[in-house]
Amino acid sequence: MPDHDFKSPRLFVEADLAEGAAVEATPAQANYLLNVMRLGEADTVLLFNGRDGEWRAVLKRPAKKRLAFRPATRTREQPEPSDLQYFFAPLKHARLDYMVQKAVEMGAGLLQPVLTQHTQVTRINDDRLRANAIEAAEQCGILGLPDCREAIRLDALLDSFPAGRRLVFCDEREDAASPIELLHREARGPLALLIGPEGGFSAKERELLRSRDFVVPISLGPRILRADTAAVAALAVIQAAVGDWLPHDRWQHKD
Incomplete structure:
Protein backbone atom coordinates (compact mmCIF):
# COMPACT_ATOMS: atom_id res chain seq x y z
CA MET A 1 0.00 0.00 0.00
CA GLU A 77 0.82 13.19 -9.56
CA GLN A 78 -2.29 12.40 -11.58
CA PRO A 79 -2.29 8.73 -12.65
CA GLU A 80 -3.49 7.38 -15.98
CA PRO A 81 -7.27 6.88 -15.95
CA SER A 82 -8.57 3.39 -15.29
CA ASP A 83 -9.60 1.55 -18.45
CA LEU A 84 -12.00 -0.86 -16.72
CA GLN A 85 -15.57 -0.11 -17.82
CA TYR A 86 -18.54 -1.05 -15.63
CA PHE A 87 -22.02 -1.56 -17.09
CA PHE A 88 -24.92 -2.22 -14.72
CA ALA A 89 -28.68 -2.44 -14.55
CA PRO A 90 -29.83 0.36 -12.19
CA LEU A 91 -31.14 -0.59 -8.75
CA LYS A 92 -33.25 1.25 -6.20
CA HIS A 93 -31.56 4.21 -4.51
CA ALA A 94 -29.80 2.76 -1.48
CA ARG A 95 -28.47 -0.30 -3.29
CA LEU A 96 -27.47 1.75 -6.34
CA ASP A 97 -25.58 4.23 -4.14
CA TYR A 98 -23.68 1.35 -2.54
CA MET A 99 -22.92 -0.32 -5.87
CA VAL A 100 -21.61 2.87 -7.49
CA GLN A 101 -19.36 3.63 -4.52
CA LYS A 102 -17.93 0.10 -4.48
CA ALA A 103 -17.37 0.10 -8.24
CA VAL A 104 -15.33 3.30 -7.94
CA GLU A 105 -13.35 1.84 -5.03
CA MET A 106 -12.66 -1.27 -7.13
CA GLY A 107 -11.21 0.73 -10.02
CA ALA A 108 -14.03 1.32 -12.50
CA GLY A 109 -13.12 4.09 -14.93
CA LEU A 110 -16.54 4.30 -16.57
CA LEU A 111 -20.03 3.89 -15.08
CA GLN A 112 -22.73 3.04 -17.62
CA PRO A 113 -26.32 2.29 -16.58
CA VAL A 114 -27.92 -0.31 -18.86
CA LEU A 115 -31.68 -0.81 -19.22
CA THR A 116 -32.81 -4.43 -19.43
CA GLN A 117 -36.15 -6.23 -19.42
CA HIS A 118 -36.11 -6.75 -15.64
CA THR A 119 -34.47 -3.46 -14.66
CA GLN A 120 -36.08 -2.15 -11.45
CA VAL A 121 -35.44 1.54 -12.11
CA THR A 122 -35.58 3.27 -15.50
CA ARG A 123 -34.94 6.89 -14.45
CA ILE A 124 -31.41 7.62 -13.24
CA ASN A 125 -30.45 10.67 -11.18
CA ASP A 126 -27.18 11.52 -12.94
CA ASP A 127 -26.19 14.10 -10.29
CA ARG A 128 -26.68 11.55 -7.51
CA LEU A 129 -24.63 8.96 -9.39
CA ARG A 130 -21.75 11.41 -9.81
CA ALA A 131 -22.02 12.54 -6.18
CA ASN A 132 -21.63 8.95 -5.01
CA ALA A 133 -18.60 8.50 -7.27
CA ILE A 134 -17.03 11.66 -5.81
CA GLU A 135 -17.73 10.55 -2.23
CA ALA A 136 -16.04 7.20 -2.83
CA ALA A 137 -13.02 8.89 -4.41
CA GLU A 138 -12.72 11.36 -1.52
CA GLN A 139 -12.84 8.65 1.12
CA CYS A 140 -10.52 6.15 -0.56
CA GLY A 141 -7.69 8.29 -1.89
CA ILE A 142 -8.70 7.87 -5.54
CA LEU A 143 -7.52 10.65 -7.87
CA GLY A 144 -9.39 9.81 -11.07
CA LEU A 145 -13.17 10.15 -11.29
CA PRO A 146 -15.03 7.70 -13.52
CA ASP A 147 -16.83 8.86 -16.63
CA CYS A 148 -20.54 8.74 -15.68
CA ARG A 149 -22.72 8.03 -18.72
CA GLU A 150 -26.44 8.31 -19.38
CA ALA A 151 -28.50 5.12 -19.41
CA ILE A 152 -28.59 3.03 -22.61
CA ARG A 153 -30.64 0.01 -23.63
CA LEU A 154 -28.83 -3.34 -23.69
CA ASP A 155 -29.35 -3.93 -27.42
CA ALA A 156 -28.05 -0.45 -28.25
CA LEU A 157 -25.01 -1.01 -26.02
CA LEU A 158 -24.14 -4.24 -27.82
CA ASP A 159 -24.66 -2.68 -31.25
CA SER A 160 -22.29 0.20 -30.43
CA PHE A 161 -19.74 -1.78 -28.41
CA PRO A 162 -16.19 -0.72 -29.33
CA ALA A 163 -14.03 -3.09 -31.32
CA GLY A 164 -11.13 -4.67 -29.46
CA ARG A 165 -12.76 -4.66 -26.02
CA ARG A 166 -14.12 -7.77 -24.28
CA LEU A 167 -17.37 -7.71 -22.30
CA VAL A 168 -17.39 -9.93 -19.22
CA PHE A 169 -20.99 -11.01 -18.65
CA CYS A 170 -21.89 -12.45 -15.25
CA ASP A 171 -24.47 -15.16 -15.99
CA GLU A 172 -26.16 -16.83 -13.03
CA ARG A 173 -27.00 -19.77 -15.31
CA GLU A 174 -23.40 -20.37 -16.35
CA ASP A 175 -21.78 -23.56 -15.04
CA ALA A 176 -19.81 -22.84 -11.86
CA ALA A 177 -16.39 -23.21 -13.49
CA SER A 178 -13.44 -21.16 -12.28
CA PRO A 179 -13.86 -17.57 -13.49
CA ILE A 180 -10.14 -16.97 -12.83
CA GLU A 181 -9.09 -19.64 -15.33
CA LEU A 182 -11.66 -18.48 -17.88
CA LEU A 183 -10.53 -14.86 -17.64
CA HIS A 184 -6.88 -15.88 -17.99
CA ARG A 185 -7.80 -17.75 -21.17
CA GLU A 186 -10.43 -15.52 -22.77
CA ALA A 187 -10.24 -11.95 -21.44
CA ARG A 188 -7.17 -10.30 -22.91
CA GLY A 189 -6.79 -6.56 -23.44
CA PRO A 190 -9.36 -3.83 -22.61
CA LEU A 191 -12.29 -5.07 -20.54
CA ALA A 192 -15.82 -4.12 -19.57
CA LEU A 193 -18.03 -5.81 -16.97
CA LEU A 194 -21.80 -6.21 -17.20
CA ILE A 195 -23.96 -6.92 -14.12
CA GLY A 196 -27.67 -7.48 -14.65
CA PRO A 197 -30.73 -6.58 -12.59
CA GLU A 198 -32.03 -8.32 -9.45
CA GLY A 199 -34.38 -10.39 -11.60
CA GLY A 200 -31.56 -11.50 -13.89
CA PHE A 201 -31.37 -11.27 -17.66
CA SER A 202 -34.27 -12.58 -19.71
CA ALA A 203 -33.79 -15.65 -21.91
CA LYS A 204 -33.80 -13.41 -24.99
CA GLU A 205 -31.18 -11.10 -23.48
CA ARG A 206 -28.93 -14.02 -22.54
CA GLU A 207 -29.23 -15.36 -26.08
CA LEU A 208 -28.41 -11.90 -27.48
CA LEU A 209 -25.34 -11.57 -25.27
CA ARG A 210 -24.06 -15.03 -26.10
CA SER A 211 -24.42 -14.35 -29.83
CA ARG A 212 -21.70 -11.66 -29.71
CA ASP A 213 -18.13 -12.87 -30.13
CA PHE A 214 -16.72 -10.20 -27.79
CA VAL A 215 -18.79 -11.41 -24.80
CA VAL A 216 -17.17 -13.65 -22.17
CA PRO A 217 -19.78 -15.33 -19.90
CA ILE A 218 -18.53 -16.21 -16.41
CA SER A 219 -20.01 -17.72 -13.27
CA LEU A 220 -19.64 -16.20 -9.81
CA GLY A 221 -20.03 -19.56 -8.10
CA PRO A 222 -22.84 -21.81 -6.91
CA ARG A 223 -24.73 -19.14 -4.93
CA ILE A 224 -27.18 -16.59 -6.29
CA LEU A 225 -25.89 -13.11 -5.43
CA ARG A 226 -27.77 -9.84 -5.22
CA ALA A 227 -26.76 -7.43 -7.96
CA ASP A 228 -24.73 -5.12 -5.70
CA THR A 229 -22.92 -8.10 -4.14
CA ALA A 230 -22.26 -9.57 -7.59
CA ALA A 231 -20.72 -6.27 -8.69
CA VAL A 232 -18.13 -6.30 -5.90
CA ALA A 233 -17.40 -10.02 -6.39
CA ALA A 234 -16.99 -9.71 -10.17
CA LEU A 235 -14.80 -6.61 -9.99
CA ALA A 236 -12.58 -8.34 -7.42
CA VAL A 237 -12.28 -11.43 -9.64
CA ILE A 238 -11.37 -9.33 -12.69
CA GLN A 239 -8.80 -7.22 -10.84
CA ALA A 240 -7.23 -10.35 -9.32
CA ALA A 241 -7.20 -12.37 -12.55
CA VAL A 242 -6.34 -9.85 -15.27
CA GLY A 243 -6.49 -6.39 -13.69
CA ASP A 244 -4.36 -3.99 -11.72
CA TRP A 245 -3.98 -6.24 -8.66
CA LEU A 246 -1.32 -8.05 -10.67
CA PRO A 247 2.28 -6.80 -10.90
CA HIS A 248 2.49 -4.43 -13.87
CA ASP A 249 4.82 -6.66 -15.94
CA ARG A 250 2.55 -9.70 -15.46
CA TRP A 251 -0.65 -8.20 -16.80
CA GLN A 252 1.09 -6.43 -19.65
CA HIS A 253 2.91 -9.56 -20.86
CA LYS A 254 0.60 -12.54 -20.35
CA ASP A 255 1.56 -15.58 -22.37
Missing part, protein backbone atom coordinates in the same frame (compact mmCIF):
# COMPACT_ATOMS: atom_id res chain seq x y z
CA PRO A 2 1.45 3.42 -0.94
CA ASP A 3 2.18 5.75 1.97
CA HIS A 4 -0.72 8.15 1.42
CA ASP A 5 -2.19 10.56 3.95
CA PHE A 6 -5.60 9.13 4.92
CA LYS A 7 -6.03 11.30 8.02
CA SER A 8 -6.36 14.76 6.49
CA PRO A 9 -9.75 15.85 5.13
CA ARG A 10 -9.81 15.19 1.39
CA LEU A 11 -12.11 17.07 -0.96
CA PHE A 12 -12.97 17.11 -4.65
CA VAL A 13 -13.04 20.51 -6.37
CA GLU A 14 -14.03 21.45 -9.90
CA ALA A 15 -11.42 24.20 -10.29
CA ASP A 16 -7.92 23.79 -11.72
CA LEU A 17 -5.25 23.20 -9.09
CA ALA A 18 -1.88 24.95 -9.15
CA GLU A 19 0.50 26.30 -6.53
CA GLY A 20 -0.82 29.48 -4.95
CA ALA A 21 -4.00 29.65 -7.07
CA ALA A 22 -6.88 30.20 -4.62
CA VAL A 23 -9.95 27.96 -4.89
CA GLU A 24 -13.26 28.95 -3.32
CA ALA A 25 -14.88 26.34 -1.07
CA THR A 26 -18.52 25.48 -1.62
CA PRO A 27 -20.92 26.28 1.25
CA ALA A 28 -21.16 22.56 2.05
CA GLN A 29 -17.37 22.21 2.15
CA ALA A 30 -17.02 25.32 4.33
CA ASN A 31 -19.64 24.04 6.78
CA TYR A 32 -17.98 20.62 6.96
CA LEU A 33 -14.48 21.95 7.55
CA LEU A 34 -15.33 24.84 9.88
CA ASN A 35 -18.26 23.49 11.88
CA VAL A 36 -17.88 19.70 11.75
CA MET A 37 -14.10 19.27 11.59
CA ARG A 38 -13.47 22.49 13.58
CA LEU A 39 -10.61 23.56 11.34
CA GLY A 40 -9.44 27.14 11.05
CA GLU A 41 -7.20 29.40 9.02
CA ALA A 42 -3.75 27.91 8.34
CA ASP A 43 -4.98 24.31 8.77
CA THR A 44 -4.49 22.11 5.73
CA VAL A 45 -6.59 19.73 3.63
CA LEU A 46 -6.02 17.61 0.54
CA LEU A 47 -7.65 18.57 -2.77
CA PHE A 48 -8.07 16.78 -6.10
CA ASN A 49 -10.03 17.46 -9.28
CA GLY A 50 -9.40 14.35 -11.38
CA ARG A 51 -6.91 16.21 -13.60
CA ASP A 52 -4.09 17.83 -11.65
CA GLY A 53 -3.12 15.26 -9.05
CA GLU A 54 -3.51 15.72 -5.30
CA TRP A 55 -2.56 18.95 -3.52
CA ARG A 56 -2.08 19.96 0.08
CA ALA A 57 -3.88 23.27 0.49
CA VAL A 58 -3.95 25.84 3.29
CA LEU A 59 -7.30 27.18 4.52
CA LYS A 60 -7.89 30.92 4.15
CA ARG A 61 -10.78 33.06 5.46
CA PRO A 62 -11.23 35.97 3.00
CA ALA A 63 -14.47 36.90 4.78
CA LYS A 64 -16.47 35.72 7.80
CA LYS A 65 -18.80 33.50 5.79
CA ARG A 66 -16.31 32.46 3.12
CA LEU A 67 -13.58 29.85 2.99
CA ALA A 68 -10.88 29.41 0.37
CA PHE A 69 -8.13 26.89 -0.32
CA ARG A 70 -4.62 27.91 -1.34
CA PRO A 71 -2.77 24.92 -2.88
CA ALA A 72 0.80 24.78 -1.57
CA THR A 73 2.42 21.49 -2.63
CA ARG A 74 1.44 18.63 -4.91
CA THR A 75 1.47 15.41 -2.90
CA ARG A 76 0.68 13.02 -5.78
Whole structure:
Protein backbone atom coordinates (compact mmCIF):
# COMPACT_ATOMS: atom_id res chain seq x y z
CA MET A 1 0.00 0.00 0.00
CA PRO A 2 1.45 3.42 -0.94
CA ASP A 3 2.18 5.75 1.97
CA HIS A 4 -0.72 8.15 1.42
CA ASP A 5 -2.19 10.56 3.95
CA PHE A 6 -5.60 9.13 4.92
CA LYS A 7 -6.03 11.30 8.02
CA SER A 8 -6.36 14.76 6.49
CA PRO A 9 -9.75 15.85 5.13
CA ARG A 10 -9.81 15.19 1.39
CA LEU A 11 -12.11 17.07 -0.96
CA PHE A 12 -12.97 17.11 -4.65
CA VAL A 13 -13.04 20.51 -6.37
CA GLU A 14 -14.03 21.45 -9.90
CA ALA A 15 -11.42 24.20 -10.29
CA ASP A 16 -7.92 23.79 -11.72
CA LEU A 17 -5.25 23.20 -9.09
CA ALA A 18 -1.88 24.95 -9.15
CA GLU A 19 0.50 26.30 -6.53
CA GLY A 20 -0.82 29.48 -4.95
CA ALA A 21 -4.00 29.65 -7.07
CA ALA A 22 -6.88 30.20 -4.62
CA VAL A 23 -9.95 27.96 -4.89
CA GLU A 24 -13.26 28.95 -3.32
CA ALA A 25 -14.88 26.34 -1.07
CA THR A 26 -18.52 25.48 -1.62
CA PRO A 27 -20.92 26.28 1.25
CA ALA A 28 -21.16 22.56 2.05
CA GLN A 29 -17.37 22.21 2.15
CA ALA A 30 -17.02 25.32 4.33
CA ASN A 31 -19.64 24.04 6.78
CA TYR A 32 -17.98 20.62 6.96
CA LEU A 33 -14.48 21.95 7.55
CA LEU A 34 -15.33 24.84 9.88
CA ASN A 35 -18.26 23.49 11.88
CA VAL A 36 -17.88 19.70 11.75
CA MET A 37 -14.10 19.27 11.59
CA ARG A 38 -13.47 22.49 13.58
CA LEU A 39 -10.61 23.56 11.34
CA GLY A 40 -9.44 27.14 11.05
CA GLU A 41 -7.20 29.40 9.02
CA ALA A 42 -3.75 27.91 8.34
CA ASP A 43 -4.98 24.31 8.77
CA THR A 44 -4.49 22.11 5.73
CA VAL A 45 -6.59 19.73 3.63
CA LEU A 46 -6.02 17.61 0.54
CA LEU A 47 -7.65 18.57 -2.77
CA PHE A 48 -8.07 16.78 -6.10
CA ASN A 49 -10.03 17.46 -9.28
CA GLY A 50 -9.40 14.35 -11.38
CA ARG A 51 -6.91 16.21 -13.60
CA ASP A 52 -4.09 17.83 -11.65
CA GLY A 53 -3.12 15.26 -9.05
CA GLU A 54 -3.51 15.72 -5.30
CA TRP A 55 -2.56 18.95 -3.52
CA ARG A 56 -2.08 19.96 0.08
CA ALA A 57 -3.88 23.27 0.49
CA VAL A 58 -3.95 25.84 3.29
CA LEU A 59 -7.30 27.18 4.52
CA LYS A 60 -7.89 30.92 4.15
CA ARG A 61 -10.78 33.06 5.46
CA PRO A 62 -11.23 35.97 3.00
CA ALA A 63 -14.47 36.90 4.78
CA LYS A 64 -16.47 35.72 7.80
CA LYS A 65 -18.80 33.50 5.79
CA ARG A 66 -16.31 32.46 3.12
CA LEU A 67 -13.58 29.85 2.99
CA ALA A 68 -10.88 29.41 0.37
CA PHE A 69 -8.13 26.89 -0.32
CA ARG A 70 -4.62 27.91 -1.34
CA PRO A 71 -2.77 24.92 -2.88
CA ALA A 72 0.80 24.78 -1.57
CA THR A 73 2.42 21.49 -2.63
CA ARG A 74 1.44 18.63 -4.91
CA THR A 75 1.47 15.41 -2.90
CA ARG A 76 0.68 13.02 -5.78
CA GLU A 77 0.82 13.19 -9.56
CA GLN A 78 -2.29 12.40 -11.58
CA PRO A 79 -2.29 8.73 -12.65
CA GLU A 80 -3.49 7.38 -15.98
CA PRO A 81 -7.27 6.88 -15.95
CA SER A 82 -8.57 3.39 -15.29
CA ASP A 83 -9.60 1.55 -18.45
CA LEU A 84 -12.00 -0.86 -16.72
CA GLN A 85 -15.57 -0.11 -17.82
CA TYR A 86 -18.54 -1.05 -15.63
CA PHE A 87 -22.02 -1.56 -17.09
CA PHE A 88 -24.92 -2.22 -14.72
CA ALA A 89 -28.68 -2.44 -14.55
CA PRO A 90 -29.83 0.36 -12.19
CA LEU A 91 -31.14 -0.59 -8.75
CA LYS A 92 -33.25 1.25 -6.20
CA HIS A 93 -31.56 4.21 -4.51
CA ALA A 94 -29.80 2.76 -1.48
CA ARG A 95 -28.47 -0.30 -3.29
CA LEU A 96 -27.47 1.75 -6.34
CA ASP A 97 -25.58 4.23 -4.14
CA TYR A 98 -23.68 1.35 -2.54
CA MET A 99 -22.92 -0.32 -5.87
CA VAL A 100 -21.61 2.87 -7.49
CA GLN A 101 -19.36 3.63 -4.52
CA LYS A 102 -17.93 0.10 -4.48
CA ALA A 103 -17.37 0.10 -8.24
CA VAL A 104 -15.33 3.30 -7.94
CA GLU A 105 -13.35 1.84 -5.03
CA MET A 106 -12.66 -1.27 -7.13
CA GLY A 107 -11.21 0.73 -10.02
CA ALA A 108 -14.03 1.32 -12.50
CA GLY A 109 -13.12 4.09 -14.93
CA LEU A 110 -16.54 4.30 -16.57
CA LEU A 111 -20.03 3.89 -15.08
CA GLN A 112 -22.73 3.04 -17.62
CA PRO A 113 -26.32 2.29 -16.58
CA VAL A 114 -27.92 -0.31 -18.86
CA LEU A 115 -31.68 -0.81 -19.22
CA THR A 116 -32.81 -4.43 -19.43
CA GLN A 117 -36.15 -6.23 -19.42
CA HIS A 118 -36.11 -6.75 -15.64
CA THR A 119 -34.47 -3.46 -14.66
CA GLN A 120 -36.08 -2.15 -11.45
CA VAL A 121 -35.44 1.54 -12.11
CA THR A 122 -35.58 3.27 -15.50
CA ARG A 123 -34.94 6.89 -14.45
CA ILE A 124 -31.41 7.62 -13.24
CA ASN A 125 -30.45 10.67 -11.18
CA ASP A 126 -27.18 11.52 -12.94
CA ASP A 127 -26.19 14.10 -10.29
CA ARG A 128 -26.68 11.55 -7.51
CA LEU A 129 -24.63 8.96 -9.39
CA ARG A 130 -21.75 11.41 -9.81
CA ALA A 131 -22.02 12.54 -6.18
CA ASN A 132 -21.63 8.95 -5.01
CA ALA A 133 -18.60 8.50 -7.27
CA ILE A 134 -17.03 11.66 -5.81
CA GLU A 135 -17.73 10.55 -2.23
CA ALA A 136 -16.04 7.20 -2.83
CA ALA A 137 -13.02 8.89 -4.41
CA GLU A 138 -12.72 11.36 -1.52
CA GLN A 139 -12.84 8.65 1.12
CA CYS A 140 -10.52 6.15 -0.56
CA GLY A 141 -7.69 8.29 -1.89
CA ILE A 142 -8.70 7.87 -5.54
CA LEU A 143 -7.52 10.65 -7.87
CA GLY A 144 -9.39 9.81 -11.07
CA LEU A 145 -13.17 10.15 -11.29
CA PRO A 146 -15.03 7.70 -13.52
CA ASP A 147 -16.83 8.86 -16.63
CA CYS A 148 -20.54 8.74 -15.68
CA ARG A 149 -22.72 8.03 -18.72
CA GLU A 150 -26.44 8.31 -19.38
CA ALA A 151 -28.50 5.12 -19.41
CA ILE A 152 -28.59 3.03 -22.61
CA ARG A 153 -30.64 0.01 -23.63
CA LEU A 154 -28.83 -3.34 -23.69
CA ASP A 155 -29.35 -3.93 -27.42
CA ALA A 156 -28.05 -0.45 -28.25
CA LEU A 157 -25.01 -1.01 -26.02
CA LEU A 158 -24.14 -4.24 -27.82
CA ASP A 159 -24.66 -2.68 -31.25
CA SER A 160 -22.29 0.20 -30.43
CA PHE A 161 -19.74 -1.78 -28.41
CA PRO A 162 -16.19 -0.72 -29.33
CA ALA A 163 -14.03 -3.09 -31.32
CA GLY A 164 -11.13 -4.67 -29.46
CA ARG A 165 -12.76 -4.66 -26.02
CA ARG A 166 -14.12 -7.77 -24.28
CA LEU A 167 -17.37 -7.71 -22.30
CA VAL A 168 -17.39 -9.93 -19.22
CA PHE A 169 -20.99 -11.01 -18.65
CA CYS A 170 -21.89 -12.45 -15.25
CA ASP A 171 -24.47 -15.16 -15.99
CA GLU A 172 -26.16 -16.83 -13.03
CA ARG A 173 -27.00 -19.77 -15.31
CA GLU A 174 -23.40 -20.37 -16.35
CA ASP A 175 -21.78 -23.56 -15.04
CA ALA A 176 -19.81 -22.84 -11.86
CA ALA A 177 -16.39 -23.21 -13.49
CA SER A 178 -13.44 -21.16 -12.28
CA PRO A 179 -13.86 -17.57 -13.49
CA ILE A 180 -10.14 -16.97 -12.83
CA GLU A 181 -9.09 -19.64 -15.33
CA LEU A 182 -11.66 -18.48 -17.88
CA LEU A 183 -10.53 -14.86 -17.64
CA HIS A 184 -6.88 -15.88 -17.99
CA ARG A 185 -7.80 -17.75 -21.17
CA GLU A 186 -10.43 -15.52 -22.77
CA ALA A 187 -10.24 -11.95 -21.44
CA ARG A 188 -7.17 -10.30 -22.91
CA GLY A 189 -6.79 -6.56 -23.44
CA PRO A 190 -9.36 -3.83 -22.61
CA LEU A 191 -12.29 -5.07 -20.54
CA ALA A 192 -15.82 -4.12 -19.57
CA LEU A 193 -18.03 -5.81 -16.97
CA LEU A 194 -21.80 -6.21 -17.20
CA ILE A 195 -23.96 -6.92 -14.12
CA GLY A 196 -27.67 -7.48 -14.65
CA PRO A 197 -30.73 -6.58 -12.59
CA GLU A 198 -32.03 -8.32 -9.45
CA GLY A 199 -34.38 -10.39 -11.60
CA GLY A 200 -31.56 -11.50 -13.89
CA PHE A 201 -31.37 -11.27 -17.66
CA SER A 202 -34.27 -12.58 -19.71
CA ALA A 203 -33.79 -15.65 -21.91
CA LYS A 204 -33.80 -13.41 -24.99
CA GLU A 205 -31.18 -11.10 -23.48
CA ARG A 206 -28.93 -14.02 -22.54
CA GLU A 207 -29.23 -15.36 -26.08
CA LEU A 208 -28.41 -11.90 -27.48
CA LEU A 209 -25.34 -11.57 -25.27
CA ARG A 210 -24.06 -15.03 -26.10
CA SER A 211 -24.42 -14.35 -29.83
CA ARG A 212 -21.70 -11.66 -29.71
CA ASP A 213 -18.13 -12.87 -30.13
CA PHE A 214 -16.72 -10.20 -27.79
CA VAL A 215 -18.79 -11.41 -24.80
CA VAL A 216 -17.17 -13.65 -22.17
CA PRO A 217 -19.78 -15.33 -19.90
CA ILE A 218 -18.53 -16.21 -16.41
CA SER A 219 -20.01 -17.72 -13.27
CA LEU A 220 -19.64 -16.20 -9.81
CA GLY A 221 -20.03 -19.56 -8.10
CA PRO A 222 -22.84 -21.81 -6.91
CA ARG A 223 -24.73 -19.14 -4.93
CA ILE A 224 -27.18 -16.59 -6.29
CA LEU A 225 -25.89 -13.11 -5.43
CA ARG A 226 -27.77 -9.84 -5.22
CA ALA A 227 -26.76 -7.43 -7.96
CA ASP A 228 -24.73 -5.12 -5.70
CA THR A 229 -22.92 -8.10 -4.14
CA ALA A 230 -22.26 -9.57 -7.59
CA ALA A 231 -20.72 -6.27 -8.69
CA VAL A 232 -18.13 -6.30 -5.90
CA ALA A 233 -17.40 -10.02 -6.39
CA ALA A 234 -16.99 -9.71 -10.17
CA LEU A 235 -14.80 -6.61 -9.99
CA ALA A 236 -12.58 -8.34 -7.42
CA VAL A 237 -12.28 -11.43 -9.64
CA ILE A 238 -11.37 -9.33 -12.69
CA GLN A 239 -8.80 -7.22 -10.84
CA ALA A 240 -7.23 -10.35 -9.32
CA ALA A 241 -7.20 -12.37 -12.55
CA VAL A 242 -6.34 -9.85 -15.27
CA GLY A 243 -6.49 -6.39 -13.69
CA ASP A 244 -4.36 -3.99 -11.72
CA TRP A 245 -3.98 -6.24 -8.66
CA LEU A 246 -1.32 -8.05 -10.67
CA PRO A 247 2.28 -6.80 -10.90
CA HIS A 248 2.49 -4.43 -13.87
CA ASP A 249 4.82 -6.66 -15.94
CA ARG A 250 2.55 -9.70 -15.46
CA TRP A 251 -0.65 -8.20 -16.80
CA GLN A 252 1.09 -6.43 -19.65
CA HIS A 253 2.91 -9.56 -20.86
CA LYS A 254 0.60 -12.54 -20.35
CA ASP A 255 1.56 -15.58 -22.37
